[in-house]
Amino acid sequence: MDDAGHSNAADAAMWPRLTDAQPMAPIGPSLRRLLSWYQLLQTVGLRFPGAPLSFLPPTAPAELRAALESTETRTEKDSLGIREVPAEVLWGISTLRAVENFPITGRTVGQIRELVWALGAVKLAAARANHELGRLDEARCQAIEAAAQEVMDGKWDSQFVIDRVQGGAGTSTNMNANEVIAHRAQQIIGDDSIQINPIDHVNAAQSTNDVYPSALKLALHWAMRGLIDEVALLADSFGKKAMEFAEITKIGRTQLQDAVPMTLGQEFGAFADAMREDVVMLRNFIPHLLELNLGATAIGTGITAPVGYRELVLKHLQQITKNNVIGARNLVEATSDTGVFVLVSGGLKRTAIKLSKICNDLRLLSSGPQAGLNEINLPPMQAGSSIMPGKVNPVIPEVVNQVAFRVVGADTTVAMAVEGGQMQLNAFEPVMADVLFDAIESLRNACATLRLRCVDGIEANEDVLSRRVAESVSVVTALSPLIGYARSADLMKQALEENVSIIDLAVQEGVLDEATIRRAIADATGHTQTVE
Structure with a gap:
C-alpha cells in the first residue's frame, strides 16, 4: 500500500478490466492517475477505437450504432479539437459530441417528423432571406435550399440522431440540422471549390435561441392539428351513439347513488359535448404557436442579423409552411418566456383528464356482466384472464386512462421546465419538446383507438336499463x-x-x-x- 492508501492488489485487479492485459509489476501513482483518466473518459462516452458503444441507451437506433462502429471516417475540427466522424453520415463533429454527451432516452430528434420538417422550413426560409440580403451567393443558396427541402420532405430523418433530451437549450439539435443540410448541400453543389459551412452559411443570421423555439412551435402547431382532428372524430362518434340511444331511459347517478331518470342518449351526448368543448379550446391555441421570435438571434436584440432579415425570413417562412406566422412584438420577452408551452400542456392535460373520466364511466357502466351495472356492452377485444375462463376486460378504456396519467405527468414536467428558465433564455425547451410531442402523439392515438375499437361498437343493454327504471x-x-x-x-x-x-x-x-x-x-x- 502506498502513501495515498492505494493497494497494489487493487491495482492488479483494475488493470485487466481496463487493458485486457496482465500487469507486469505494481503500478505507481502517475500511471494510476492515467488509468483513472482513461476510465473516466470511457465512462463519459469518449469512444476509443474498438471500444464498445456502452454509452448508448439500448433503445438507440440501430442505424446510429452501425454508423458509430464504422471504420470508415473523415476528420473534422471544432473549437474543442479534432474528431473522426463516420464517413457515410451527413452529420458532423458537433452532432457526434452531442450523441456522446446525451445518451439519455434513446429517442432521437429524427423520430419527431414534425420537428425535423420545421427545422428544414426555418433553414430554407433563412437561406432565401440571406440570399436576398446579399449574405448568401446564388450557388450556395440553391444548394442549401435543395438540402433543406429534402429535410422537410423527410428524406434525412435518420440523420437527426441526437437524443431529444439534451443540455444546451437545443443547440445540439440546431447544429445537427446545420451539419446535415451543409453536408448534403455540399454533395448537391458538387464543387469542392465552393465550400458550404454549417455555421457561416446554413446558420447565417441565426441563433439556436430563435431557430429552435420557432421550429418547436411550428412543429407543435402541425402535431396539434392532428390531435384536434382525432378529438373531433371521437366527439362525433359519441354523438352518433347519443342519437342511437336517444329513446332509452335509464337511472342517472350522483356520487354513485341512484339519482333521477335520464336517457342513455343524454349520457353519451354529454360525452360528445365534453370532447367538442376541447376541440374549440385546443383550436384557440393555434395562433399562439404561430407567434415566433425568429430574427431575435441570441437574446432578442437581433445581433448578427442584418437589417430587414426578420421581415424577410418571416415572409418566406409563411410562404413555405402556408401558415400565418407572425413576429413576436417583444423579441427579448419572446426569447426568454416559454409560457406558451404551459398553455399547450395545460390544454392537453385538460383533454386527457376529461377523456379519462369518460373512460371511467364506460368501465363502470359496462361492469359485470352479472354483479355489476351491466348497462352497456363494450366490444370484446381480447381474453381478459389467464385463470378465469371467459372473462373480458375493458382494455381500451383502461389504456386510455393510462395515457391520461402520462399526459398529466408531462404537464408537470413542462411546468417545472418553464419555471426553471433563467434570465434571457430557458435552457430546458428540449425536455418540453420531448414530453409535449409524446403527449400529443399518445393522446391522438388514444382517441383513435377509443373511437374505433370501443365507442363505435358500444351496445345498450335495454332490458337491464328498463328494469332498473321500473325498480x-x-x-x-x-x-x-x-x-x-x-x-x-x-x-x-x-x-x-x-x-x-x-x-x-x-x-x-x-x-x-x-x-x-x-x-x-x-x-x-x-x-x-x-x-x-
Missing part, C-alpha cells in the same frame, strides 16, 4: 311536482321497506295512475316518449 325508488323525484315532497319521501321510504317499485306502490296506494307516473318519468328526462 328504482329514485323515480320518486319525478313525482314530487305532482304529489309534493313530503308524500314522495313517504312513498320512497315505504317502497324501500317493502322492497317494491315506486310505480307499483303509487298505483297500489291510489296516489297516481300508472300512465301518469310513466309520463312524469319521461318528462323528467326531457324526453317525450312514455317509459315502458
